[in-house]
Amino acid sequence: MSELRFPEGFVWGAATAAYQIEGAAREDGRGPSIWDTFSRTPGKVFQGHTGDVACDHYHRYADDVALMAELGLAAYRFSIAWPRIRPDGTGPVNPRGLDFYDRLVDTLLGRGIDPFVTLYHWDLPQALEDRGGWTVRETAEHFADYAIAVHRRLGDRVRTWTTLNEPWCSAYLGYGNGMHAPGRTDAGDAFRAVHHLLLGHGLAARALRAAGAEILGITLNLADVQPADPDSAADAAAVRLIDGLQNRIFLDPLTGAGYPDDVLAHLSGMVEPDFIRDGDEKLIAAPLDLLGINYYSPSYVAGRPGGAGGGAYPGSEGRVEFLPPAGPLTDMGWMIEPAGLTRLLERVAADYPGLPLVITENGAAFADRKGAGEAGGVADGDRVAYLDGHLRAAHRAIARGVDLRGYLVWSLLDNFEWAEGYRKRFGIVHVDYLTQRRTPKESARWYQEVISRNGL
Ligand code: IFM
Secondary structure (H helix, E strand, O other): OOOOEOOOOOEEEEEOOHHHHOOOOOHHHOOOEHHHHHHOOOOOOHHHOOOOOOOOHHHHHHHHHHHHHHHOOOEEEEEOOHHHHOOOOOOOOOHHHHHHHHHHHHHHHHOOOEEEEEEEOOOOEHHHHHOOHHHOHHHHHHHHHHHHHHHHHHOOOOOEEEEEEOHHHHHHHHHHOOOOOOOOOOHHHHHHHHHHHHHHHHHHHHHHHHOOOOEEEEEEOOOOEEEOOOOOHHHHHHHHHHHHHHHHHHHHHHOOOOOOHHHHHHHHOOOOOOOOOOOHHHHHOOOOOEEEEEOOOOEEEEEOOOOOOOOOOOOOOOOEEEOOOOOOEOOOOOEOOHHHHHHHHHHHHHHOOOOOEEEEEOOOOOOOOEOOOHHHOEOOHHHHHHHHHHHHHHHHHHHOOOOEEEEEEEOOEOOOOHHHHHHOOOOOEEEEOOOOEEEEOHHHHHHHHHHHHOEO
16 A cells, blocks of 8 residues: 655644543532433433443543643544533533633643634533523523533633534434433424534634634534445435435535525425524634544445435435445444445545535444554554545545645544443443553554654
8 A cells, every 4th residue: 555645734633522531420510411311211321331431531631632632633623511611501600610621721732732612512511401502592592501601711721612513413312312312202302403503503603703712613414325336326315315414414504505405395394494583694604714524434326216214314204215335344333335435535525615624523432442553452443444544535635626724633542432332332442441541542543653763
């Protein structure tokens, strides 16, 4: 394989999220989030795992940052827990919650690591869910207030602000098929949530910009949707439907084109879209400085009357069949196809030009065995191959003209993988949950080398 170099200044980093790593669920005034409630609801999370302790990062952040520095990371993407800052979602700001992120940011900067803040990675304060959650408009307004409270404390040191992580998951998995918190199962609620999440993004982005935030973005888990048969018109229609529900429903309004007509027609069959008010689309289209893309795997779909549909795509039942993933799979059962990343990056660059892109998540869960590597390490060659393939795919997109500015591996640490609990390991660093010992896997050492060469 040839040697590849990335552009000068390409940002190498790693990502995590608050509920997945912090623990300290009841400390320093943190209020309950929807994930605290959901993980305690029998049958929702593998073996009843919770984020109560997770990786105990709340107490071990300084050592974790030292590890990041050792690996040579230039950027660290983490999320702020809204229930630490406003324990009941709306009331007074909890200074002790902000203190934690203050310490984290200073520690990162002290090691030369650029903090990439995500304001919402799924941990809505439970008090707000009790008042309707993302299905009601007020939540969007409360989100903007919370964003400003965080900016007030960290804005003098944090340059890069991401409003939401993967609103597709918050809306469709949280309110549509119930796989994620808060576990509601109503198609109308899922679309209400899509809209209010986007509105929350728009309101927060405007407020942050006015407050002087330097780089503003949002992270989407976009799908590379492919037809089972490239010559089939029915399959092309299935692609259009799923692409509309996962990609265009977010990208079009964010970039000023408003909701796509075909998507509006589709959702109007399930819910009266009266929650979209005049002027909302303009608010959602707040100018963006970068778009974060999370990519793991492609989807192959066929248009089939009576098809099972995708549980997470409201209204796809009876119309679409998702092909079973083929070839080597990750431990999540996800197909491995790096070419999907090149296709996705090129498509976004072509259809939504002028938007700098960052891969804010990419990585894989594998059934790592501690002790399989030298001196009791973790030999995760399958993860190295996955990452290597996807970095080559990203490089291909850059070579073809895509403005890709950085790559953040998911994830720095093994962590709480939502409904899968701790049984799926995405980290390049192994975490022993009994001792909280961190052990860099072979993939971490490989990534360290990639960073130091700025290439492969
Ligand atoms: O762990 C998640 C993360 O929180 C959001 N993106 C996908 C990852 C893997 O499932």
